Amino acid sequence: MMERIQVGLGDRAYEIVIGPGARALAADLTGRRNFLVTDSRVAELWGSWAAKEIPQAGSFVFPAGERHKTPETVVSICRRAAELRFDRKARFVALGGGVVGDMTGFAAAIYMRGAGFVQIPTTLLAMVDSSVGGKTGVDIPEGKNLIGAFHQPEQVLIDPDFLATLPPGELRCGLAEILKTGVIFDEALFAELERDPDSLTVAPDYARFVPLIRRSCELKAQVVAADEREAGIRALLNYGHTFGHAVELLSDFSIGHGEGVAVGMCCAGELAARLGLWTRKEAERQKRAIAALGLPVALPRHCTVPAMLEAMRRDKKNRDGAIALVLPRRIGAAEVNRDVADAEIGAALEAVHA
Ligand SMILES: NC(=O)c1ccc[n+]([C@@H]2O[C@H](COP(=O)([O-])OP(=O)(O)OC[C@H]3O[C@@H](n4cnc5c(N)ncnc54)[C@H](O)[C@@H]3O)[C@@H](O)[C@H]2O)c1
Numbered sequence: 584m585m586e587r588i589q590v591g592l593g594d595r596a597y598e599i600v601i602g603p604g605a606r607a608l609a610a611d612l613t614g615r616r617n618f619l620v621t622d623s624r625v626a627e628l629w630g631s632w633a634a635k636e637i638p639q640a641g642s643f644v645f646p647a648g649e650r651h652k653t654p655e656t657v658v659s660i661c662r663r664a665a666e667l668r669f670d671r672k673a674r675f676v677a678l679g680g681g682v683v684g685d686m687t688g689f690a691a692a693i694y695m696r697g698a699g700f701v702q703i704p705t706t707l708l709a710m711v712d713s714s715v716g717g718k719t720g721v722d723i724p725e726g727k728n729l730i731g732a733f734h735q736p737e738q739v740l741i742d743p744d745f746l747a748t749l750p751p752g753e754l755r756c757g758l759a760e761i762l763k764t765g766v767i768f769d770e771a772l773f774a775e776l777e778r779d780p781d782s783l784t785v786a787p788d789y790a791r792f793v794p795l796i797r798r799s800c801e802l803k804a805q806v807v808a809a810d811e812r813e814a815g816i817r818a819l820l821n822y823g824h825t826f827g828h829a830v831e832l833l834s835d836f837s838i839g840h841g842e843g844v845a846v847g848m849c850c851a852g853e854l855a856a857r858l859g860l861w862t863r864k865e866a867e868r869q870k871r872a873i874a875a876l877g878l879p880v881a882l883p884r885h886c887t888v889p890a891m892l893e894a895m896r897r898d899k900k901n902r903d904g905a906i907a908l909v910l911p912r913r914i915g916a917a918e919v920n921r922d923v924a925d926a927e928i929g930a931a932l933e934a935v936h937a
């Protein structure tokens with residue numbers, strides 16, 4: 584059975600359809616010319632399915648991986664669309680993980696000053712987070728997602744059957760974003776991930792993923808509808824990211840986004856315990872859950888305190904040079920804090936070092 588969640592954004596409202604077989608709805612993408620965008624790995628695994636089942640007037644495949652989430656790739660996507668004579672009525676179709684979704688959405692936002700797009704996520708991370716909410720963009724050497732646009736998709740088709748080909752490491756990255764959502768909004772969601780973690784990673788019981796995807800999308804849809812452009816509550820979705828993005832950048836994007844978020848949550852959890860915002864017991868509970876899912880809990884040595892602080896200063900939440908952090912109050916609640924001294928942040932980072 585398909586579940587449907589509305590993202591309530593007035594005349595830009597859209598539906599998220601979730602369920603095994605949801606990808607078959609791509610056959611209904613008719614009436615406009617579709618431009619399929621995907622990466623090399625997804626093309627290898629799912630390209631023949633897409634060629635048969637998604638009506639398309641052209642496609643573009645770029646090399647898989649975060650290192651290709653660049654302005655250059657977005658320009659290549661737009662140039663291919665122009666070469667194929669797509670006009671403003673084009674519908675860009677993002678088939679892939681968060682990298683494909685973020686770049687296809689950004690290309691759609693700027694192609695002829697705005698075309699439509701649909702998200703068909705194929706990683707767990709994209710199903711529970713990146714395909715919803717309209718944050719699109721690319722990385723530059725100065726920082727993660729520093730160039731981009733808010734551009735909402737027209738529809739999101741989430742088919743958990745894509746997970747069958749996803750390696751365990753990528754499943755873990757998606758679990759990190761679900762855990763994040765649990766820490767900031769929903770203790771029950773967090774507790775569900777504490778239960779039998781091996782059945783989510785080592786020997787995946789795929790039936791467990793559907794309710795996790797549904798709950799994550801439901802919460803994200805509510806937040807996005809309330810605060811599309813991150814003027815308030817949406818910033819909480821950035822929990823673990825101020826630290827995590829810095830780790831990704833300092834690691835030359837060799838670690839997964841979800842891994843960065845996992846270690847970033849450990850940094851935020853340690854800092855919150857030192858500041859007395861939550862208890863040491865809660866920080867330890869979060870760390871245990873992250874470790875049990877096989878995600879990293881220690882900051883790599885090359886992420887020195889000065890390098891981390893420098894990278895964190897480029898975060899988009901910052902104002903007037905002060906680092907803004909999302910810090911937990913308990914499992915299920917968090918807040919934005921703009922008043923933490925660099926020395927406090929540095930001490931917490933030292934404590935999380937490997
Ligand atoms: N826009 C947002 O709100 C938002 C939210 C979270 C993350 N993100 C972004 O998403 C990106 C991370 O996304 P990701 O973790 O999906 O990474 P990804 O898109 O790089 O995918 C990870 C790997 O899995 C492969 N893959 C994809 N689907 C597969 C499948 N079904 N079977 C086998 N392999 C498959 C990809 O080719 C890639 O090699 C980051 O750039 C992050 O910044 C954006």
Ligand SMILES: O=C(O)C(=O)C[C@@H](O)[C@H](O)[C@H](O)COP(=O)(O)O
Pocket residue numbers: 712716718727728760813817818820821824899
């Ligand atoms: O949708 C949001 O808002 C998020 O912050 C979700 C994050 O998981 C995601 O990684 C997002 O791309 C980070 O946004 P950024 O504004 O820090 O680039």
Ligand SMILES: [Zn+2]
Pocket residue numbers: 712760824840844
């Ligand atoms: Zn994220």
